[in-house]
Amino acid sequence: MTQFNSFHLLYLVDAAKWTILLSLIAFAGGAVLGMALALSRLSQWRALRWLAIGYIQIVQGTPLLILLFLAYFGLGILGAKLEPVVAAGLALTLYTGAFLGEIWRGCIQSVPRTQWEASDCLGLDRLQQYVWVILPQATRIAIPPTVGFMVQVVKNTSLASIIGFIELARAGQIVNNSTFQPFLVFVCVGAIYFALCYPLSVTSRYLERKLHVAR
Amino acid sequence: MNYDFDFEFLADRWPDFLAGAWLTIQLTVVAIVLGFALGTLCAVLRVYGHPLLRRLVGGYVEIIRNTPLLVQIFIVYFGIATLGLKLSAETSAIIALVINVGAYTTEIMRAGIESIPRTQIEAADCLGLKRLQVILHIVLLPAMERVYPALSSQFVLLMLASSITSQISAEELTAVANLIQSDTYRSFEVYIVVAIVYLALSFLYRIAFWLIGGLLFVRRRRLGTAL
Structure with missing residues (x-):
């Protein structure tokens, strides 16, 4: 049995880069899916709206851990080799997309109605309205809550440890198994x-004040 | 893809799923009640307390909100064991969930408390109400009414997050699923069933919070809207 030492600490810090990578995958995938969901929720086609609502309700009503297991074992059934990083990336993308979709829908809806009307009068079609009028304004509103949500994404990646992906939380368990100093190890992991998260929280709050989105 | 779905395990294992769901409900209801009490107390301290106390509560909220629940659960579970106390997995799970949801409740209730107009408190002072009376009757209940939607969705999220306590072998719904899938090798089907049970639970919780809100907030019940 070895004592917890600087080597272990370095191992943990090194594992944090997998946490960051997984967060980036989840965020990138979730952003694409979230945008599609937000626009579907606001679509003129009823079927598309209901599809998006159904998806969001199901994903937000299921624990991320269960989604991870479903992705992990589901991909296995499809014959894919069980790579934890693929399953984790997929589940986190599906989960992040559902939440970002709702956040962004709210941001798009909070652009004043008159902006839609004015761009209608100028003869823009729906795509042009989104690209030139609505989305630029919605983006400004969306930045603070999106940065704030990234904190959730980073924290959620810790669940990937449960299906065996070696990121920060899993590295903590590995170190703990060799040192038997769980309290110390997990306090370091938490730190x-x-x-990683605190700077994001502070940035989100700062942007909220600076962009001053209250209408 | 050639895969035959097989839900046969449900025939003799459904009581296990029910037992797991029941423990999930017990764990989370206790955690929500205690966490709400802790969070409300902290929110009052955060707004009205001694400056040092305010800092302390602020630190607690930031630390909890910026670390994963999984790590918090490990720290509580192993930390208590290190102190020499022997607690069951379920008790440790409840403690971790209370600490976690307490921090979120603090932040939500603080927003509610700060939204109460100063004039309300001044009017109550003029009527000769004591400080505690003012906080209880003039501040807390209306504050809670305003943030009730945020509170209830936070509590639903906590119920879903309680699945993580399976990692310290609390025998709740997810742990039951893990057990059954290792017996039957029907992992995909087992987790589909559990996902449906969780969906039903979150639906149930939302209805329950809606009913509680109706009972608690007379104004909302009579007018049909919030303040």
């Missing part, structure tokens, strides 16, 4: 997560 590294805090170091």
Whole structure:
């Protein structure tokens, strides 16, 4: 049995880069899906709206852990090799997309109605309205809550440890198995997560004040 | 893809799923009640407390909100064991969930408390109400009414997040699923069933919070709207 030492700490810090990578995958995938969901929710086609609502309700009503297991074992059934990083990336993308979709829908809806009307009068079609009038304004509103939500994404990646992907939380368990100093090890793991998340929280709050989105 | 779905395990394992769901409900209801009490107390301290106390509560909220629940659960579970206390997995799970949801409740209730107009408190002072009376009757209940939607969705999220306590072998719904899938090798089907049970639970919780809101907030019940 070895004592917890600087080598272990370095191992944890090194594992944090997988946490960051997984967060980026989840965020990138979730952003694409979220945008599609937000626009579908506001679509003129009823079927598309209901499809998006159904998806969001199901994903937000299921624990991320269960989604991870479904992705992990589901991909296995499809014959894909069980790569934890693929399953984790897929589940986190599906989950992040549902939440970003709702956040962004709210942001798009909070652009004043008169902007739609004015661009209608100018003869823009729906795509042009989105691209030139609505989305630029919605983006400004969306930045603070999106940065705030990234904190959730980073924290959620810790669940990937449960299906065996070696990121920060899993690295903590590995170190703990060799040192048997769980309290110390997991406080260090927590501190590294805090170091990743806290700057995002502070930035989100700062942007909220600076962009001053209250109408 | 050639895969035959087989839900046969449900025939003799459904009581296990029910037992797991029941433990999930018990765990989360206790955690929500205690966490709400803790969070409300912290929110009052955060707004009206001694500056040092305010800092302390602020630190607690930031630390909890910026670290994963999984790590918090491990720290509580193993930390208590390190102190030499022997607690069951379920008790440790409840403690971790209470600490977690308490921090979120603090933030939500603080927003509610700060939204109460100063004039309300001044009017109550003029009527000669004591500080505690003002906080209880003039501030807390209306504050809670305003943030009730945010509170209830936070509590539903907590119920879903309680699935993580399966990792310290609390025998709730997800742990039951893990057990059954390792017996039957029907992992995909088992987790589909569990996902449906969780969906039903979150639906149930939302209805329950809607009913509680109706009972608690007379104004909302009579007028049909919030303040």
